[in-house]
Amino acid sequence: AQSVTQLGSHVSVSEGALVLLRCNYSSSVPPYLFWYVQYPNQGLQLLLKYTTGATLVKGINGFEAEFKKSETSFHLTKPSAHMSDAAEYFCAVRGGGFQKLVFGTGTRLLVSP
Amino acid sequence: NAGVTQTPKFQVLKTGQSMTLQCAQDMNHEYMSWYRQDPGMGLRLIHYSVGAGITDQGEVPNGYNVSRSTTEDFPLRLLSAAPSQTSVYFCASSYSGVQSSYEQYFGPGTRLTVT
Numbered sequence: 001a002q003s004v005t006q007l008g009s010h011v012s013v014s015e016g017a018l019v020l021l022r023c024n025y026s027s028s029v030p031p032y033l034f035w036y037v038q039y040p041n042q043g044l045q046l047l048l049k050y051t052t053g054a055t056l057v058k059g060i061n062g063f064e065a066e067f068k069k070s071e072t073s074f075h076l077t078k079p080s081a082h083m084s085d086a087a088e089y090f091c092a093v094r095g096g097g098f099q100k101l102v103f104g105t106g107t108r109l110l111v112s113p
Numbered sequence: 114n115a116g117v118t119q120t121p122k123f124q125v126l127k128t129g130q131s132m133t134l135q136c137a138q139d140m141n142h143e144y145m146s147w148y149r150q151d152p153g154m155g156l157r158l159i160h161y162s163v164g165a166g167i168t169d170q171g172e173v174p175n176g177y178n179v180s181r182s183t184t185e186d187f188p189l190r191l192l193s194a195a196p197s198q199t200s201v202y203f204c205a206s207s208y209s210g211v212q213s214s215y216e217q218y219f220g221p222g223t224r225l226t227v228t
Contacts, residue, residue: 100171
C-alpha cells in the first residue's frame with residue numbers, strides 16, 4: 001500500500017532563510033509524487049510534481065523538490081523564504097488504482113520577519 | 114474555465130439533518146473525488162468516481178452517499194448529519210487518460226459545522 005510521512009507538523013523559519021519540508025513515501029508502484037500548498041481558507045493548489053525523468057523538479061513560487069529513490073524521499077525546498085510562503089503544505093503519492101492520491105498529514109510553514 | 118466549483122462555502126446543520134454538497138467541473142475530467150480535511154489528519158478520501166454512473170468508496174465512506182449522473186457533477190450527500198462530520202470538504206477532479214500525470218484539481222472547499 002502507498003503511504004506518505006511528513007516530518008514535522010509545524011516548521012518555523014525567518015524571512016530569507018532556507019525552507020526545507022520533509023516527505024518520505026512508500027509505494028509498490030513507480031511513484032508519482034506531488035506537493036500541494038493550501039493558503040488559509042482556500043483549496044489545494046499544485047506546487048510541483050514528479051512523474052518520470054529528471055529527479056529535480058522545479059515548481060511555482062521558487063520551490064523545488066528532489067526525488068531520491070534510494071531514500072524514498074521527496075523533500076521540498078526554497079532557498080529564501082518569503083512572508084507569503086506561510087501556508088500548509090501537503091505531500092502526496094499516487095495511490096493504488098485509478099487516479100487516487102494518498103496525502104500526508106501536512107506541514108504548516110510559519111515565516112517570521 | 115471555472116475549474117472545480119463547490120457550493121455552499123459554509124453550512125451549519127443540526128444533528129440528524131441531511132444535505133447535499135455540490136461539486137461541478139468543466140474540464141471534462143473522468144475522475145472525481147471527495148475528501149474531508151481534519152486538523153492533523155491530512156485529506157481523507159470519502160468517495161470517488163471514475164466516470165458517469167460509476168462510484169466507489171474511499172477510506173471514510175460511512176454516513177455519506179454519492180452519485181454521478183453526468184461527467185460534470187458529483188454531489189455528496191450527508192444522510193443524517195452527526196457532529197463527527199464537522200469538517201472541511203474538498204472536491205477534486207483529474208484527467209485519467211493514457212497520458213495522465215494523476216494531478217488532481219481542487220475546489221475551494223465547503224466548511225461544514227454540525228451542532
